[in-house]
Amino acid sequence: MSKPSSKPLTENEKIRYHRQMIFPGWGEKTQEKLKKSRVFVAGAGGLGSPVSLYLAVAGTGVIRICDFGEPELSNLNRQILHDDSRIGKNKALSAKETIERINPDVKVEPLKDKITRESVSFLVGEVDLIIDCLDNFDTRHILNRYAVQNSIPMIHAGVYGMQGQLTFIKTPETPCLWCINAGSPPPVVFPIVGATAGVMGCVQALEAIKYLSGIGSNLLGTLLIWDGTSMEFNHLPQKKTPDCPVCGDAL
Amino acid sequence: MTLNTKELIRYQRQMLINNWGEGGQEKLRSSTVFIAGAGGLGSPVAIYLTAAGIGQIRICDFGKPELSNLNRQILHAESDIEKNKALSARETLFNINPHVNVVPLTVKLTENTVDELVGESDIILDCLDNFDTRHILNQYAVQKKLPMVHAGIHGLSGQITFIHSPETPCLHCIFPGSTPNQIFPVAGVTPGVIGVLEALEAIKWILGIGVNLKGKLLTWDGELMEFCKIEIKKDPNCPVCG
């Protein structure tokens, strides 16, 4: 497992990140915090693509990116980490190639296994934050349980067609994913355009950067609902389920 | 020409969207967009329009990528420093989708060049970083009755609106002046969010799906993750569209 660097910023990094470091409250200290951060990106698909690319250009220290699948032609309308030449490779390995080209300062740890109850602990490892870029609720609930048990914050996002939703989960402060979306709808091939995952993925990346750097406030206990056809954004307050089998008091 | 088998597979998931289908995909393929600027906004705009299968992208930038651009301009990498940005964009976009015809334009956008640069585009995407050039583009869009998606960013905030004069106010009605050019703070995800929204507004307009941000300015505060729609009105005395 690679260790995030604890060294001060190099001259190159000071230039590369200059424009974000002049943001009020950011500066070199915050940039160093980002450099020391480790994040787990679950899924290198439509959401995982913008999430990992924008975390990389922002200078996040270590990105652990996990996907057991291989890019297919029908993925390429949205999964901008991959291209025609990567078809047949593993997605996490393909992601590493793209991310390291875009910012060689960032360490990428590709993980090629499926997230299961057995593998989740080994795959997530020691990270500051989990980013849910998955496409199914069965795996999301495995990740959610792990995040709750280990008190690791998790940014959930989901997309469909031109719509999306997003929330920042940090139990016990907030409801967990099970409180918000109990159960799993059957997996289906659903409509999706790249830009939908692009918007939600960029918002996820920003929520992550804000959390890791301590800037601004996160969508804690709030579900952001977005309808791209009308460009409506809404904040829906979320409540804990008192008897939630994952985060409830009885446990 | 109908879509070939590869295109049918590549765009399968988006063609499932209501009112998209093969007809919509063919419309996208026969469309040309003009992207003014291959920087922070131009990067996600061009990348997501390319992935969606737009026919032709005319991307215009006379600058070269610098190291301090790379925290946000995901079209370019360190190895592209010293190349022209529009040419660097073409390389990146060709890898993402070889079906798209990318026309790199390496000339500065001025009153004299704007007509030739925009060419036969169906829609203009304002991915610029200064209002002087934006007003040149706006004047041209109003004269030619071309739709233009305007976006601007600063720090962790941004704004976007869909301009289509005479139906909507023009950019001059909303922002009559030019702010002095200066180095402002910006993180990559800020143009990421706003740029992808711009790409989606263009796709919706080409396909006739949903409602565009006409007469409405969407403002976004990323620190609080708050989005707000502001009604905007025409200036009856506007020197551009009045």
Ligand SMILES: [Zn+2]
């Ligand atoms: Zn719960």
Ligand SMILES: [Zn+2]
């Ligand atoms: Zn006007």
